[in-house]
Amino acid sequence: MKIALVGLGRTGKIVAEYLWQKKVLNMVLCRPESSKAHKDLGEILNCKDTGILVETSDHLERKLFQNQPDVLIDFSSSNFLKDNIHALAKSGTNVVTAVTGYEPAEVEKIRNFAEKGNIGVIMAPNITYGVNVLMLMAEIVAELMSDYDFEVLEEHHKHKQDRPSGTAKKIADKIRVKLMNNQEVPAQAVRAGGIIGKHKVLVCGEFDKIEISHESFSRVAFAQGAYKAAQFITGKTGFYEMTDIFEQERQERQKQVSASYDEKHAEELDLA
Numbered sequence: 440m441k442i443a444l445v446g447l448g449r450t451g452k453i454v455a456e457y458l459w460q461k462k463v464l465n466m467v468l469c470r471p472e473s474s475k476a477h478k479d480l481g482e483i484l485n486c487k488d489t490g491i492l493v494e495t496s497d498h499l500e501r502k503l504f505q506n507q508p509d510v511l512i513d514f515s516s517s518n519f520l521k522d523n524i525h526a527l528a529k530s531g532t533n534v535v536t537a538v539t540g541y542e543p544a545e546v547e548k549i550r551n552f553a554e555k556g557n558i559g560v561i562m563a564p565n566i567t568y569g570v571n572v573l574m575l576m577a578e579i580v581a582e583l584m585s586d587y588d589f590e591v592l593e594e595h596h597k598h599k600q601d602r603p604s605g606t607a608k609k610i611a612d613k614i615r616v617k618l619m620n621n622q623e624v625p626a627q628a629v630r631a632g633g634i635i636g637k638h639k640v641l642v643c644g645e646f647d648k649i650e651i652s653h654e655s656f657s658r659v660a661f662a663q664g665a666y667k668a669a670q671f672i673t674g675k676t677g678f679y680e681m682t683d684i685f686e687q688e689r690q691e692r693q694k695q696v697s698a699s700y701d702e703k704h705a706e707e708l709d710l711a
């Protein structure tokens with residue numbers, strides 16, 4: 440698999456290093472006016488030369504045709520996909536966007552374009568596997584304890600632009616849908632120091648409470664999630680979210696279980 444990456448900020452740099460080590464990174468993009476343009480990626484990551492020159496995101500269609508990545512991972516800003524989704528579709532490059540802060544209308548445009556079969560997009564404001572498991576747990580609790588008070592609390596570093604986080608908004612929405620009264624779930628944000636990413640769902644009754652929490656203590660967690668998402672979206676068209684990966688993995692697990700059952704059964708027949 441060949442992967443392109445856009446965005447070389449706090450998270451993008453860690454993702455670039457991770458993909459480079461996996462030997463799947465073949466293209467890195469920055470804004471046309473960026474000081475990172477035309478430098479070797481190694482210079483940006485403070486390591487030896489990689490042979491990958493950071494390219495600017497203008498004339499993207501031509502550059503994608505030259506490099507032929509299967510998937511582009513986006514850790515830049517919401518402007519990038521808005522401006523470039525047609526170039527990506529024309530060159531047959533699918534997208535993993537981890538970016539947060541899209542307007543609901545922008546999300547709908549991207550969803551419609553992908554659902555028409557133009558491109559495969561996985562939109563993941565919540566790219567870690569663990570935080571997606573937290574979401575499933577929160578949905579179960581919301582179904583069972585609709586009369587409790589639900590709050591989503593998140594903490595991130597002081598440079599993070601959006602609040603509450605894309606993940607917190609998504610968790611709150613998933614809980615709301617499962618609640619009997621469909622009530623909005625409040626989401627509160629803390630921005631302080633270098634916190635990488637914490638999310639907690641507080642479920643509080645008069646006499647007891649449940650807390651479900653997840654913490655990313657290294658941005659490598661985002662890199663691992665993005666790589667998993669890139670593997671999932673390769674060769675697909677349509678619009679997906681991270682939880683769609685669970686269904687695919689469940690089917691694979693089931694296949695493995697029945698294959699090992701068949702193998703064991705055949706051995707038993709041989710012995711008989």
Ligand SMILES: NC(=O)C1=CN([C@@H]2O[C@H](COP(=O)(O)OP(=O)(O)OC[C@H]3O[C@@H](n4cnc5c(N)ncnc54)[C@H](OP(=O)(O)O)[C@@H]3O)[C@@H](O)[C@H]2O)C=CC1
Binds near residue numbers: 473
């Ligand atoms: N889904 C998830 O789990 C996660 C999501 N994120 C999201 O990823 C995004 C980036 O986060 P973070 O790394 O902290 O942010 P930073 O501000 O540190 O980095 C953003 C990078 O993207 C570049 N960039 C911005 N716009 C464009 C564009 N149009 N074309 C090309 N490059 C562009 C910036 O370039 P320049 O420096 O030149 O401005 C910068 O290098 C945010 O939306 C954040 O919420 C982050 C972590 C996890």
Ligand SMILES: O=C(O)C1=N[C@H](C(=O)O)C[C@H](O)C1
Binds near residue numbers: 564595604607
């Ligand atoms: O900007 C970040 O850093 C993060 N953003 C994501 C979000 O907004 O949901 C989540 C992640 O914990 C880090």
